[in-house]
Amino acid sequence: MSADGVPAPSLLVEAQGLGKRYPKVFQRRDRLRALGALLSGRGDIDSIQVLHDVDLRVQRGESLGLIGENGAGKSTLLKLIAGVLTPSSGGVTVNGRVGALLELGAGFHPEYSGRDNIAMSAVLYGLSAAELRTKLDEIVAFADIGRYIDEPVKHYSSGMVVRLGFAVVAALRPDLLITDEVLAVGDEAFQKKCVRWIEDYLADGGTLLLVSHSMYHVQKLCRHACWLRDGTVAGYGDVFDVTQAYLAYQERRSDQAARPKTADASQEFAVVGVDVNGSADERALVLDGGADLRVRVRVRSRDGRPPIVAFGLVRADGTPVYGVTTEMDAVTPTRDGDTYVVAVDFCALPLLPGGYSLRVHSMDTEGVRAFDTIERAITIRGSSREFGMVRLSHRWHDVSEHPASRVPGA
Structure with a gap:
């Protein structure tokens, strides 16, 4: 008033x-x-x-x-x-x-x-x-x-x-x-x-x-x-x-290396297609916290040998969060003509809200050299004031109800 x-x-x-x-x-x-x-x-x-x-x-x-x-x-x-x-x-x-x-x-x-x-x-x-x-x-x-x-x-x-x-x-x-x-x-x-x-x-x-x-x-x-x-x-x-x-x-902006790279089809192992959650769009993918991330990759092999495909999640500033390869999990990409296809799901992403990048690397069969890299920007949205990059599952206890459960020296 x-x-x-x-x-x-x-x-x-x-x-x-x-x-x-x-x-x-x-x-x-x-x-x-x-x-x-x-x-x-x-x-x-x-x-x-x-x-x-x-x-x-x-x-x-x-x-x-x-x-x-x-x-x-x-x-x-x-x-x-x-x-x-x-x-x-x-x-x-x-x-x-x-x-x-x-x-x-x-x-x-x-x-x-x-x-x-x-x-x-x-x-x-x-x-x-x-x-x-x-x-x-x-x-x-x-x-x-x-x-x-x-x-x-x-x-x-x-x-x-x-x-x-x-x-x-x-x-x-x-x-x-x-x-x-x-x-x-x-x-x-x-x-x-x-x-x-x-x-x-x-x-x-x-x-x-x-x-x-x-x-x-x-x-x-x-x-x-x-x-x-x-x-x-x-x-x-x-x-x-x-x-x-x-x-x-x-x-x-602080990580010049985070710029997307265009695939060179003349390379020995070239990434020629990346679909993220069913979309090949290069614009940033926006996900809610805890959502699934589905990635499908197509790699052209010049001499017909099967490639190793590596996946990495990094913060937008380049800080590594997680990485895995098909070779680590004993997965062989499926051949389709002169290309190989592999698909992977990252379920219920525990990432905290912020900016990230998905990096896909094509490597030779021996896993010695990376030939090509494609990036897709990902924004995890949500309201959180937690620190770090991932949300760890945790549970609080009322120590007044269970005093004997306290850890000595804690």
Whole structure:
């Protein structure tokens, strides 16, 4: 409810066709040229587009994580929503009070003490002197920076600046909390305090826009995620689906060897066909956790000898997960003209959500040399905060019911 008793709109943030351009000012003459164009009212300023046609809708009570590489446009988008920047195209509407923790120290006067900066921030947020007096002790206690509260902010460490900024926002409890890498600064104890506060804030109906490179925190605190890449929306939706797609993209970029290779039919043993779950499509296969993986491979043998076919599962960054060959399991591929065919099922894959690759290798009959390799990308989707690559079957025990079953020394 608003102050006049009117129900608050459920749509808190709406951005339509949002875009932002910055003039190119690499050299002094660029700045003069940009200034001249602005003063004359010309729209032909040589500029860099950092955000392109972004549509975004955030409902009250929603928690949205913004993810992407450095320079993708995340901070620019937050500043546009917070009203710090003016869009070059499109528009954004916010139906509520915003509490923004953006650039480190933004909004604080370096010559003023922490206590004076609290008072200044309170005025900017619209608090009266009486309201500030009731909240001042709470803010100082949350910041927990001791005697430095009366020292100039220019003497603060980066962690102390974040403590002060978060303490002010925590006391105000805005309709929309915007944070940019807040959980990456400060000591572990304060990070835990911030996480607990954000969880309580969300439980009370607060709305969160969180920028972080920590997928752990994004998955922990957010229900949805928006992936920005080169200033455009590359993915939007359920937090686990979007973050897993982003991590798989990052892992594949880091492993140049993971690029698919085109088969050379002139080789002695060439992989000429790979069907994965009944499809020869080279696009990434998306599977739910625990699904079956069925692979059918056709290898051309130039001299008619039967090949050995090897199968490997690797993380998208190239880390091996599992490998097996037809020779290991005493399987001989079936001859079909000048080709050999082999099929294998990997049942109930125990892989954790993330990006993987299936590698198929054709080897000579003696298993000495690999002649050809084909890769297929696989994305395992699902919601999980477990660590590693595989899910191991396990069972928890209540030791209070069976105290004698405890392992000595455990």
